Amino acid sequence: MTEKNTATHAGLNAETASNFIRQKIESDAAQHKYERAGLPPIITRFPPEPNGYLHIGHAKSICINFGLAQAYGGRCNLRFDDTNPEKESTEYVDSIKSTVKWLGFDWTDTTGEHLHYASDYFEQLYAFAEKLIEAGHAYIDSQDADTIRAQRGQLHEAGQNSPHRDRPAAESLAIFRRMKAGEFKEGEHVLRAKIDMASSFIAMRDPVIYRIRFVHHHRTGDAWCIYPLYDFTHCISDAIERITHSLCTLEFENNRPLYNWVLARLVEIGALEQPLPEQTEFARLNLTYAITSKRKLLQLVEENKVDGWDDPRMMTLVGIRRRGFTPASIRLFCERIGVSKADSWIDMSVLEQAVRDDLDEKAPRAVAVLKPLKLILDNYPVDHAEPCKAPVHPHHPEMGERHFELTRELWIEQDDFMVEPVKGFFRLFVGNKVRLRYGFVIECTSFDTDEHGNVTAVHANYFADSKSGTEGSNNYKVKGNIHWLSDASAVPAEVRVYDRLFNDAHPDAGGKDFLQALNPDSKHITQGMVEQSIANAAAETHFQFERHGYFVTDQVDSKAGALVFNRIVGLKDTWQKR
Numbered sequence: 001m002t003e004k005n006t007a008t009h010a011g012l013n014a015e016t017a018s019n020f021i022r023q024k025i026e027s028d029a030a031q032h033k034y035e036r037a038g039l040p041p042i043i044t045r046f047p048p049e050p051n052g053y054l055h056i057g058h059a060k061s062i063c064i065n066f067g068l069a070q071a072y073g074g075r076c077n078l079r080f081d082d083t084n085p086e087k088e089s090t091e092y093v094d095s096i097k098s099t100v101k102w103l104g105f106d107w108t109d110t111t112g113e114h115l116h117y118a119s120d121y122f123e124q125l126y127a128f129a130e131k132l133i134e135a136g137h138a139y140i141d142s143q144d145a146d147t148i149r150a151q152r153g154q155l156h157e158a159g160q161n162s163p164h165r166d167r168p169a170a171e172s173l174a175i176f177r178r179m180k181a182g183e184f185k186e187g188e189h190v191l192r193a194k195i196d197m198a199s200s201f202i203a204m205r206d207p208v209i210y211r212i213r214f215v216h217h218h219r220t221g222d223a224w225c226i227y228p229l230y231d232f233t234h235c236i237s238d239a240i241e242r243i244t245h246s247l248c249t250l251e252f253e254n255n256r257p258l259y260n261w262v263l264a265r266l267v268e269i270g271a272l273e274q275p276l277p278e279q280t281e282f283a284r285l286n287l288t289y290a291i292t293s294k295r296k297l298l299q300l301v302e303e304n305k306v307d308g309w310d311d312p313r314m315m316t317l318v319g320i321r322r323r324g325f326t327p328a329s330i331r332l333f334c335e336r337i338g339v340s341k342a343d344s345w346i347d348m349s350v351l352e353q354a355v356r357d358d359l360d361e362k363a364p365r366a367v368a369v370l371k372p373l374k375l376i377l378d379n380y381p382v383d384h385a386e387p388c389k390a391p392v393h394p395h396h397p398e399m400g401e402r403h404f405e406l407t408r409e410l411w412i413e414q415d416d417f418m419v420e421p422v423k424g425f426f427r428l429f430v431g432n433k434v435r436l437r438y439g440f441v442i443e444c445t446s447f448d449t450d451e452h453g454n455v456t457a458v459h460a461n462y463f464a465d466s467k468s469g470t471e472g473s474n475n476y477k478v479k480g481n482i483h484w485l486s487d488a489s490a491v492p493a494e495v496r497v498y499d500r501l502f503n504d505a506h507p508d509a510g511g512k513d514f515l516q517a518l519n520p521d522s523k524h525i526t527q528g529m530v531e532q533s534i535a536n537a538a539a540e541t542h543f544q545f546e547r548h549g550y551f552v553t554d555q556v557d558s559k560a561g562a563l564v565f566n567r568i569v570g571l572k573d574t575w576q577k578r
Contacts, residue, residue, distance in 0.1 A: 019339040021064070021280060034244040034275055042074030043244050045116075046100070047234065049081045050092035053309045053316040056330075056351070057249075057285040063334040064282065065104040065247055078107040078243055079116040083233050085217040093218070096201070099317045114241075118233050119219045121240055125228045126180065128236060128271055129191060129210060133173045135269050138209065139165060140172040140179075140193045147363070148190070152198075152205045154449070159197035159205045163392055165276045168293065178214055182225045186212045194234070195261060203258045204208045207231060213370050235259040235277070236266070243277040244567060249284040250343065282339050288316045289348040292513055305518060306501070308408040310556070313501040313522050313568050323498060324542060324552030324568035329355035334534040352569045354431040359542055359550045359568070364392045367437075367483045368545040370495050370528040374457040375428075375484065377442065378450060380408040385488070386467070388438045402533045408438045409487040410528050416482045417458050419447065426479035428458060436478035437546070441466035441476040483546050490529040495561035496554070538561055547571070 028034060029041055044065040048054065054062075069076035078100060082088050097115075100107070107114045118125075126230045132138040141148060153159035172191075179189055191210035196540045199205055209232035214225050235258075238246045246259075256279045266272040291297060292315055300314070309316050312323035320330070333354035337346050362366045367390075385405035392399040404563055412428070421429040442460040450456050465472035504517035534543065539555045549570040558564035 001570055008079060017410040020341060021068065021245070021247065021282065022071075022341055024280060025068065028244070029072070036275075038076040040069075041244075042069055042072045043077065043242055044069045044074065044244050044247060044504070045077040045079050045238065045241065047079045047081045047237070048096050049084065049087075049230075050089065050093060051084065052298070053095055055292045055294075055297070055317060056287060056290065056315045056320060057292045059103065059330050060285045060318060060334050060337070061247070061249070062100060062103055062105060063331055064339060066100075067331075067451050068245075068247075074244075075109050075111075076105070076107065077114040077116055077243070079118065079237060079241065081118045081230060081237070081279055082217070083118050083227050083230060084228065085213065085215040088218050090218050094195050099321075102321060102327055103317075103330060116229075116237070116241060117219060119217065121237055122220065122224055122242065125233060125236060126226075128266055129228070129232075130173060130176065131271055132193070132265060132270050133169055133176060134189070135265070136169055136194065136460070137265050138171075138172070138191055138193050139167050140175045140189050140433050141165075141206075141208075142175075142189050144187060145190075145537065148192075148208070152202060153197070153198075155202065157491070161197050162192070162206065165194065165206070169236070179210070179226050180224075182214075184212055186214060188212065190362060193258075195258075197255075198224055201257050203231065203255050204261065207258060209463050219576075230519055231258050232262060235279075236272075238277040239263055239266070239272050244275075246277045246279040248279060248281055250281045250341070251284065252279070253281045281341070283341060283343045285337070286343065286345045286349060287315065287351065288345055289500045289502050289507070291507060293501070293508070296508065296514060299515075303515075305515065312496070312498050315501075319510050322539075322566065324540075324550065324566050325351075325355050326358050329358040334357060334536060345506075349573045352573060355569055356550065356571070360545065360555045361395070363542045363544045363550060365390070365394070365546055366402070366531050366534050366543045367485055368493070368495065368528055368530045368548060368551070369411045369413055369483070369485050369490070370526050370545075370548060372411040372498070372527075372529050373414040373417060374487070375410040375412045375454065376457055376459050377408050377410070377462045378445065378459050378555055379461045382408055384408070385486070386439070388468075390438045395496075402531065404531055404533070405486055405489060406436070406484075407458070407486045407488045410436075411485045411487060411490055412458070412482055414455075416440065417444075417447070419455065427482055428460070428480070432480065433476070433478045434482055435466075435468070435476070436462075437481055437483045438468050439484070440464070440468075441473075441478055484531050485531055489532045491532055491535045491563065493528055493565055494557075495528040495551070495565045495567070497526065497567045498522065530563065530565070535563070537563065542568075544571075 018571050044063045069085040071489050141162045153162040160351045190208045192206045193209050195204045197205045209229050213227050259279050263276045310318040310322045333351050385407050389401045417428040428444045430444050435441050440462045442462045446459045447455050448457040466476045499522045502517045503519045507517035508514040537553045541553045543551050545551050550568040551565045553563040554566050
């Protein structure tokens with residue numbers, strides 16, 4: 001399966017099965033709903049808040065928004081919803097931009113760069129808020145947050161009107177301007193939309209749309225001390241940017257009436273023009289054996305349960321990247337899980353199989369010995385080095401060959417030798433013959449141990465007429481085939497064998513303490529050996545280590561003379577057998 005067959009550069013195959021979002025886009029196009037001079041037929045946006053690192057769930061949204069825009073000849077804006085300055089920073093902005101580009105997407109097209117910030121619109125948002133006050137659609141409430149919260153009522157119980165709900169517009173406007181001037185303390189006043197305190201949608205019960213915050217903003221500095229709330233900001237930002245399809249996850253479904261209400265009121269007072277963007281929700285990504293809550297991810301980092309935000313076991317996209325997952329594999333995964341309205345769980349194995357399918361056709365092969373055990377061929381000439389070769393990729397001869405030498409002293413895997421072999425073990429034990437892959441047939445003769453009885457070396461004799469690829473090799477029928485490295489040329493390497501961070505498929509379900517589900521075997525570090533051909537492998541170079549799985553040179557720690565490899569996934573899914 002080639003990349004062309006699995007996922008396009010945009011992340012969505014041109015032949016991807018239709019879904020309800022595609023059907024809506026095509027229906028809107030047939031009705032000429034968004035035909036606007038000088039604008040593409042579809043404009044989407046990916047609008048993260050820069051308050052943390054993106055995770056695997058965001059990858060789905062990125063692929064949907066950018067992928068659909070490209071599929072239908074439109075564009076996708078990257079917009080940072082930065083209206084909560086307490087938790088936002090330029091560090092997160094830079095990380096998000098880098099991650100989106102790593103996934104293969106760009107917010108720049110022939111018309112320029114479409115990078116936006118909600119903070120770009122602070123002046124417009126403030127002006128719109130004043131217009132809503134003047135039109136009687138918003139008022140200043142001088143109650144504290146707890147009182148306002150209590151007055152909102154319950155789902156099946158109407159809320160109570162604020163005593164300030166009928167405050168004259170002129171008075172509310174004057175207070176609002178004084179709020180902007182910094183004359184009040186935090187919490188002294190808020191601006192609320194005047195909608196319906198009996199609405200069946202809690203979000204419509206006079207929501208707060210502006211509050212006082214004396215907090216430094218990562219872009220606007222101290223220019224503002226009042227900040228708009230997300231539900232007020234987001235829909236207006238969409239309208240300003242002429243978004244056609246505002247695609248978000250299902251948790252925002254109950255906020256859609258508010259989204260529409262704000263835009264409709266602004267159209268009524270002449271602040272916005274039709275056609276307006278429409279919000280459409282899709283199911284978020286729920287992945288087994290994973291945590292995507294920003295709060296819980298932060299807890300893992302702060303309590304040193306992991307080695308930082310980019311720990312290869314984390315489901316942050318910086319962690320997934322460092323683990324070795326490729327952009328194509330993430331896009332392929334998102335394509336395979338599809339888009340639906342119904343919440344469901346996706347098994348981790350689907351993500352893991354996506355990277356296997358991507359790398360199987362791409363990754364050059366190499367030999368690595370992860371738990372080295374010395375093998376000595378006693379009857380092999382001491383100073384002889386027999387040239388051997390193997391394909392870089394078994395299915396792509398155009399990728400060339402790897403060349404290496406077989407010598408008297410070799411390294412093999414500890415697991416390839418047993419003192420007392422169990423039934424079905426066909427590798428090395430005294431008296432048994434195996435083939436050294438790409439080399440000779442050997443017969444085990446003895447082994448050495450230390451004072452504790454640990455095996456320190458294995459001895460064998462080789463058969464000079466049994467070399468792979470020669471006529472004589474057909475004379476030997478053996479069941480075992482093991483890989484090896486020459487002691488003379490093998491390159492030391494640190495190998496980090498990663499596994500799933502949690503043992504529980506749903507580590508935080510039902511109020512469980514997710515920390516109790518941490519997998520103690522999620523990371524093993526071993527000092528191994530790799531073949532000389534990859535001694536100068538650059539960071540983020542992918543390989544299939546024969547028999548072991550798919551690996552990548554660590555993007556942070558690996559360097560010439562001190563190689564570090566991370567295991568991405570094994571060759572097969574072994575979790576189903578646990």
